[in-house]
Amino acid sequence: MDYLPISKVNTVVYCPRRFYFEQVLGEVSRNHHLIEGQNLHQRAYTERNERSDVLVWSDDLGLLGVIDRLERRAGSITILEYKKGRAFAEANHSDAVQLAAQALCLAASRQQTATEGAVYYHASHSRREVVFDQALFAAVYKAVALMRQLLQASQPPAVAVSKQKCSGCSVIDACQPELWRNKKPMAEADR
Ligand code: SF4
Numbered sequence: 001m002d003y004l005p006i007s008k009v010n011t012v013v014y015c016p017r018r019f020y021f022e023q024v025l026g027e028v029s030r031n032h033h034l035i036e037g038q039n040l041h042q043r044a045y046t047e048r049n050e051r052s053d054v055l056v057w058s059d060d061l062g063l064l065g066v067i068d069r070l071e072r073r074a075g076s077i078t079i080l081e082y083k084k085g086r087a088f089a090e091a092n093h094s095d096a097v098q099l100a101a102q103a104l105c106l107a108a109s110r111q112q113t114a115t116e117g118a119v120y121y122h123a124s125h126s127r128r129e130v131v132f133d134q135a136l137f138a139a140v141y142k143a144v145a146l147m148r149q150l151l152q153a154s155q156p157p158a159v160a161v162s163k164q165k166c167s168g169c170s171v172i173d174a175c176q177p178e179l180w181r182n183k184k185p186m187a188e189a190d191r
Contacts, residue, residue: 002062003057003062003063003064004023004062004063004064004144004147005063005064005065006056006063006064006065006066006098006101006102006105007065007098008022008023008147009063009094009097009098009101009140009143009144009147010094010095010097010098011023011094012143012146012147012150013093013094013097013098013139013143014091014094014161014165015160015161015165015169016146016150016157016160017156017157017158017159017160017161017175018169018171018175019147019150020150020153020156020157021156021171021174021175022170022171023147023150023151024150024151024153024156025156025174027171027174052067052068052069052070053066053067053068054066054067054069054070054106054110055109056102056105056106056108056109056110057105057108057109058104058105058108058109059108060108061101061104061105061108061140061141061144062144062148063101063104063105063144064105065101065102065105067079067080067081067102067106068080068081068082069082070106070112070114071118076114076115076116077106077112077113077114077115078114078116078117078118079099079102079103079106079114079116079117079118080117080118080119080120081095081098081099081102081117081118081119081120082119082120082122083095083119083120083121083122084121084122084123085121085122085123085168086121086123086124086126087119087121087124087126087128088164091165092128093139095119095128095130096117096119096130096136097136097139097140097143099117099118099119099130099132099136100117100130100132100136100137100139100140101140101143102114102117103117103132103137104137104140114132115131115132116129116130116131116132117129117130117132118130156175158180159175159177159180159181161177163177163181
């Protein structure tokens with residue numbers, strides 16, 4: 001079994017084309033967004049000792065990854081994930097599905113149940129709570145199926161996300177989304 005990083009669940013939900021460029025073509029450009037994100041994760045660990053880095057996995061899903069932090073309060077467990085940016089509507093869903101994937105892996109590998117998660121966004125110093133439900137867990141399985149499908153694909157999927165999502169994307173130079181959008185009628189390209 002080839003295990004995929006849990007973080008790629010977020011990537012494929014955010015943009016399947018980005019997943020293809022990163023995971024199949026190996027296009028990871030260390031742009032400033034990526035480097036800042038890595039630095040913030042590191043600072044949370046070394047300066048504030050906030051991270052606990054729990055390794056989790058699921059043989060069923062074929063996923064493996066690290067949970068930034070587990071908060072334990074009054075018998076309940078919350079999964080905490082640190083993000084560099086600020087919350088915006090279109091990224092919220094992919095972040096939530098990533099947390100749900102971490103919850104499934106936590107249950108499978110450590111027999112611990114987390115009923116909710118939270119994303120801490122460094123740029124806005126805000127925290128967003130996510131309650132896990134069946135729809136989120138179903139989205140994880142759907143994302144994993146899509147990843148396996150894309151790994152077998154001979155070419156990347158078409159550009160199918162909004163311009164806001166492309167802002168700051170680490171593979172934008174390889175992707176060239178505007179070339180794609182310019183080939184389409186305006187109304188369709190602005191979706
Ligand atoms: S630039 Fe936009 S369309 Fe291209 S991979 Fe990144 S998010 Fe997806």
